[in-house]
Amino acid sequence: MRILAISDRVQEAIYSPQIRDMYGDVDLVIGCGDLPFSYLEYIATMLPIPVVYVFGNHDKVQHMSDGRMVTAAEGCILLEGESIMTQGALIAGLGGSMRYQPNSINQYTDSEMRGRIAALAPKLLANKVRYGRYLDILITHSPPLGIHDGEDLPHTGFKSFLTFMHYFKPRYLLHGHTHLYRRDTISSTCYRDTEVINVYPNRLIDWNSDE
Numbered sequence: 001m002r003i004l005a006i007s008d009r010v011q012e013a014i015y016s017p018q019i020r021d022m023y024g025d026v027d028l029v030i031g032c033g034d035l036p037f038s039y040l041e042y043i044a045t046m047l048p049i050p051v052v053y054v055f056g057n058h059d060k061v062q063h064m065s066d067g068r069m070v071t072a073a074e075g076c077i078l079l080e081g082e083s084i085m086t087q088g089a090l091i092a093g094l095g096g097s098m099r100y101q102p103n104s105i106n107q108y109t110d111s112e113m114r115g116r117i118a119a120l121a122p123k124l125l126a127n128k129v130r131y132g133r134y135l136d137i138l139i140t141h142s143p144p145l146g147i148h149d150g151e152d153l154p155h156t157g158f159k160s161f162l163t164f165m166h167y168f169k170p171r172y173l174l175h176g177h178t179h180l181y182r183r184d185t186i187s188s189t190c191y192r193d194t195e196v197i198n199v200y201p202n203r204l205i206d207w208n209s210d211e
C-alpha cells in the first residue's frame with residue numbers, strides 16, 4: 001500500500017491538477033494537522049481514495065473562499081480519538097500539540113493526552129480482538145517526547161506517545177508540527193516496534209502489510 005502523508009504546509013504540486021499524475025497510484029492520504037480544510041477537500045475531490053486526518057494546534061474555525069465557516073474538512077475522515085479500518089489498515093488519530101495557552105483548542109497537557117489515549121484504548125482493544133492487532137498507524141500532529149521534537153513548550157513532544165507505542169505497537173507513528181529546514185535533519189526514527197516519521201510537508205510511504 002502506498003500512503004501520501006502531509007502536514008503543516010500546502011504543496012503546490014499537490015494543490016493542482018498535477019496531483020492525479022504524481023499521486024495517482026496512492027491508496028490512502030493521511031493529514032497530520034495544520035492544513036487548510038480546503039486543501040484536504042481538494043485532494044479528496046481529485047483522488048478517488050480515502051483522506052483521513054487529525055487537527056494541528058492551529059486548526060480552528062476556517063473561513064472558506066465561498067464565505068462558509070467550517071470546523072472540519074468535507075469528504076474527509078476526521079480521526080480525533082477514533083480508530084477505523086480503511087484500505088486494509090487500522091488507523092487511529094490523536095491530533096493537537098502540547099498546551100502552551102490556557103483554554104485553547106487542540107492543545108493538551110501530557111496528562112490530558114494520557115486521558116485521550118485511555119478513551120481510545122477500548123477501541124484499540126476491540127481491534128485486537130477482531131483483527132489480531134491494536135492498530136497499524138497512529139496519526140498525530142505532535143511528535144513523541146525526545147523524537148523529532150523541539151526545545152520550546154509548543155514543540156515539546158508527548159511522553160504519553162512513548163507509552164502508547166510501548167503498549168499498542170503501531171507499525172507507524174506519523175506526525176508533523178516539527179518544520180524541517182535542513183535536508184540532513186533526522187525525520188525517521190525507530191522506537192521499539194514503531195517507525196516514527198515526521199511527514200512535514202509531505203512524504204510517500206510504501207507499506208508492505210505482509211511484513
Ligand SMILES: [Zn+2]
Binds near residue numbers: 056057058176178
Ligand atoms: Zn503544529
